[in-house]
Amino acid sequence: MQPKRDHRSNNMITRIFATHLAEYPPERVPGPTIHEAKKCFLNWLGNAIGAHRHPSVNMMLNVARALNSSPQATVLGTSIKTDLQFAAILNGMSSTMWDFDDTHMETIIHPSAPVFPALVAWGEHTRLSGKKLLQAFVLGFEAEARIGLCLGREGHYERGWHITSTAGTFGAAAAIGKLLSLSPSQMQHAMGIACAQANGLREMFGTYTKPMHVGKAAANGLLAALLAREGLTSAPQPLEGKAGYAYLVSTAPEFRPLKAPWGESWQILRNTYKPFACGIVAHPSIDAAMRLRQRGVTASEIVAITVRVHPLTLVLTGKPEPTDTLEAIFSVQHGVAVGLLDGKAGQREYTTDRVRDADVVALRRKVTAIASQEVAIDQAVLEAALKNGEVIRIAVDKVIGSLANPLMEKALEEKFLDMTAPYLTPERQARIVDFVWRLDQQPSFGEFFRLCEADREA
């Protein structure tokens, strides 16, 4: 079935969108969005440093070496430099490796992972100020989220496209495009060049191609902006044309978010930060398990746990018997088990050792997840049958980490400390946290990458 197309009213979409974006004065980006961008940065940075030694990052680094990549920008956590594209790919890979990054819930985009790596590489290379970096991020975020809203969760993401990578390509192009001061026409071409590169498949979840294509989104967006600056032309209607990107990858593109004026509201203020190191749709269930623990219930009392979740939760994270970290990240059953056993669901609860621990396995086998149309994506209803015959029912409505119950600055700091603890001494961690909260006053990144270099062994 062909989606409905109304080309008469939609024949200037990319032009309008690109013009709004190109003409928005970065210095007019409001204070609350800048503060939110710092929260994004701290959360993103902890992820990037925390996963910088992952084997798949090393594989990409080997390829960068095979291509004799020039030292232009730093791979976070190390003193290694690669060219801007590989730095964007590598930092993009690490920052989304643990699925512990931020989420724009309406689209399920993880917005920082494809945008910051491009910005930070370019920022280091051009000695950008912290303020300009944050302003460009807010605008890149806005572009990325609006493209995501256009492509749609149902018509695009749920169909199989990894929206973080696809929309993220546009976000990175937009952010770098702002730093390059692209004209409306150049920005339009940058969006078109992004259309011809954006990719990323949900089929890759649970494999290392997933972080790879998020990293490539960052590099492809950077390339799109650089080519547009050089004058490379793209189609006038790359998204909304009859065979444009939006119609090819979405069954129901919605162009209103691309036409709406800029500055009235900001998508970054709808960003959320994960408290748990796994797929976000599993979070309400973990929250429920932790509340069960808070009532004094222990694993030894459990006969069975049933958790009713949104159908998509089961599709994405219904893995009852995970055998390693990667599988556990997509296992709501594992999340419930460690939530009750450990009262936490950070990276340590997702190590392969913990995933295979006998107590965890035993409890996990007692957990059954059931899809229910009556449960929203950010909700869960847990029922625990205890050995004494009691049944405890916990309904999570405003899950921790959601917009209604957000992770605050202090919790984000703790998450950063937790993620980077294997590589950074507390003194170093404190200096980085301090640097980030004052990021809008930093004249450049000179000192920053040295600070992020691992100063202890894992």
Place this chain on the structure above:
Amino acid sequence: MQPKRDHRSNNMITRIFATHLAEYPPERVPGPTIHEAKKCFLNWLGNAIGAHRHPSVNMMLNVARALNSSPQATVLGTSIKTDLQFAAILNGMSSTMWDFDDTHMETIIHPSAPVFPALVAWGEHTRLSGKKLLQAFVLGFEAEARIGLCLGREGHYERGWHITSTAGTFGAAAAIGKLLSLSPSQMQHAMGIACAQANGLREMFGTYTKPMHVGKAAANGLLAALLAREGLTSAPQPLEGKAGYAYLVSTAPEFRPLKAPWGESWQILRNTYKPFACGIVAHPSIDAAMRLRQRGVTASEIVAITVRVHPLTLVLTGKPEPTDTLEAIFSVQHGVAVGLLDGKAGQREYTTDRVRDADVVALRRKVTAIASQEVAIDQAVLEAALKNGEVIRIAVDKVIGSLANPLMEKALEEKFLDMTAPYLTPERQARIVDFVWRLDQQPSFGEFFRLCEADREA
């Protein structure tokens, strides 16, 4: 409407395909396919050298310079070296710039443009022999065409995906994967990593994003193979999975070509070479106009020309009033005009000067193209109404350059000489042609790139 899915019988497709590919001994590639690969190479090379100074190639080169790309492989026609990825992109861009490259008609893939650039870059870097290059090309071509047959002309290409870029990514990955001697499992991952990068939109036709994404197909395929060698994992069913690439980008994927054994027939033997420097679907009409000229008809006699063509021909090349080279390439009307006026439709007939020439404009305005379901894609029916009242009707069935009426070695040589004349002296051209026909006896490419360097000014 969801395409039909039969996952039970289709759950090993990529594995089977990758195993056939990985296990096929390159030295068993038969002689006739090696000879055909040389024809591909000569045709590809003329294109690459002929367009190496195009402004869009220069834009990409500027980006390579901004990224401080290392000198690993040569940009054809120059003494400039970039890293392997940029060399693949740059040579990929130039070799498809004029839409004068080869065509696998069943899929409308231009097979050489994304595969040779990756191979030649890697081949120069690793001092590969000519024979190994040709063998890897035949196998890469086979993989590319089979992926194209799987995605389908109707369900993929006609829907809006640029199949040269999408299938080409797999072709490049396959060819490089053979040179890296990837195991079946690594080859499977390489195909999966290709799935997560392949892109290219028909909406970009007539813009310089089109050659750009063909170039990126070459570089992305190279990256996929290199990452697979490093051990990067991808999904077990990247193409055929429920939300796999084939189902996302095709309304009717056909998996039989991916399951069929290798070595019984070869897709490269179904390759064709364009005699005219424009979109292939316009060729039958140009052939008809040239036959009209052979009957002694001149432009001054014409009242009107009507040409009936396949509907897709009109969609792709129905541009009645082109104003420059790029638009003329997609104008069947322009092709008919120069076919009659010049008896040729090479690059010179597509220069912006020629496109705007008063005689050409006047004749072009007398040409009307009409879509007809009764005309096949490789046919055209031309009717010329003359001032003396005569009507001449020419039906082209076996168009020049088709499999049934192929461009022979001599004609390919002439095409090469014509395309490279602005940059190479006749002596140099002759040495290159000789080199190519003996490519399977060349121990390396050492001399070759020096030979291809422009030795005269355009």
